[in-house]
Amino acid sequence: MNDNPYYVPGIPEDETKDHIVIAEGLGGLVKCIAINTTETIRNICDIHKTSSSASCALGRFVTGSLLISESMKRPTDKQTTILRGSGPLGGITCVTEYGYKVRAYPLENDIPTEYYRPGKVNVSAAVGEGTLTVIRDIGLKEPYVGSTELISGEIAEDFTYYLAKSEQTPSIVSLGVLIEKGEVTHSGGLMIQLLPGAGEKEISYLEARAKEFPEISFLQQEGFTPAKILDLFMGDPDLKYLSGSPVSFECTCSKYRMSEGLIALGRKELEELVKDGEGIDTQCHFCNKSYHFTPEDIEELIRSC
Ligand SMILES: [Zn+2]
Known part of the structure; x- marks a missing residue:
């Protein structure tokens, strides 16, 4: 028995290291996933020498890609997510392998950064209009391919729309990347999905929670781990942590x-x-x-x- 209420099997011993946590809430009607990708995104941005807006877009896209890759179950499973847009970034290609090992590259790295307000990067100006495509190779005859148009270019909304339209899974997706002096200091995300049996009651509960919820990177700054972020979001005393895993950048080239x-x-x-x-x-x-x-x-x- 572990008496830490935030204990999750499978996460790194050092809880500040990048990892993902999967849980179940509202009596098993909702799947909840949160992730810390700070080090992973920092590594990827260092390799590609990205400007602030490219780092922000890359961080959100890679974090979202990891969140939706959770269904991969076998060591040979692989997911490729492709963002293509009319903005100066051009797009991002991201490959996630079993065990949350991820690699990615932007088409353009050194692009100008627009801000909504100090510290708040306008990601949609970098991305523009375009498409989000997901290719999942999970050992079936043909890989699964789904694609939707971008509805905002801010990326979290684009993943939400993709999941609803292409995978028929109503979801809440929140992604956050914090950049200070050009360096990624925090990066993470949250995804909540309705499971079969969930209805209006669960939807309105989650919508109300989402409305008041702070930005993920702000919570990370305050020291919230993925398990604590899920706890705060759900406000559900019976939230059940199912499993966790380290998350890392890894290139498989040779x-x-x-x-x-x-x-x-x-x-x-x-x-x-x-x-x-x-x-x-x-x-x-x-x-x-x-x-x-x-x-x-x-x-x-x-x-x-
Ligand atoms: Zn490589």
């Missing part, structure tokens, strides 16, 4: 994986590269690591074409 991209160029193109005599440098979009292929490496690839 020279082998990069070689698959080169093979896709085709034999003719590869033969040209060999003739060139210099080989080729390829770079991973997600972590910016580069891999050099010598002419001999490329000849090897041609043999496997």
Whole structure:
């Protein structure tokens, strides 16, 4: 028995480290998920040298992508979320693997930042109009693909709309990224979903809670962990913490994986590269690591074409 009321099996021993918490509330009629992604987002933003508005968009999008990836159950499951917009950011591609391992890159990193008020970044100005696409490969014959248009560009609303329209799951999504002096200091999110059996009573209860609820990054600043954020949101003495997991940035690139991209160029193109005599440098979009292929490496690839 653990007598800590916020004890959640599976979370890191150090509760300030990034993690996700999954719980059930209102007598099992509501699924509640909260996440701290501060370190993960900081890592991704450092790699891509993002300006404040790009960091904010990236932080919200990656956090939302992690929240909706919760249904992945097998080690080979993978989710790709793609944001494309008409704004200066261009978009973001994010891949989440089983175990909440995530990687992402923005199409443009160094874009101007507009503010609604001091400290409050106008993310929709960076994103613009566009689409949100989710591709989920969970071992079925074909991967699941869902896509909706962006309704605000502020990202949390766009995930809510996506979940309602494409997955028929009424949800509340709240995402927050706090940036001070260009650095991500806090990042996190919350998602509440109605389960079968929930009705008007639960909906109006949750709507009222959401109306008064502070910003996630403000709560994080005050030291609230994901478990405490869920407790505060739900106000439900019978809230049941089901499970938790660490969350981290992780890129799975390798020279082998990069070689698959080169093979896709085709034999003719590869033969040209060999003739060139210099080989080729390829770079991973997600972590910016580069891999050099010598002419001999490329000849090897041609043999496997
Ligand atoms: Zn990589």
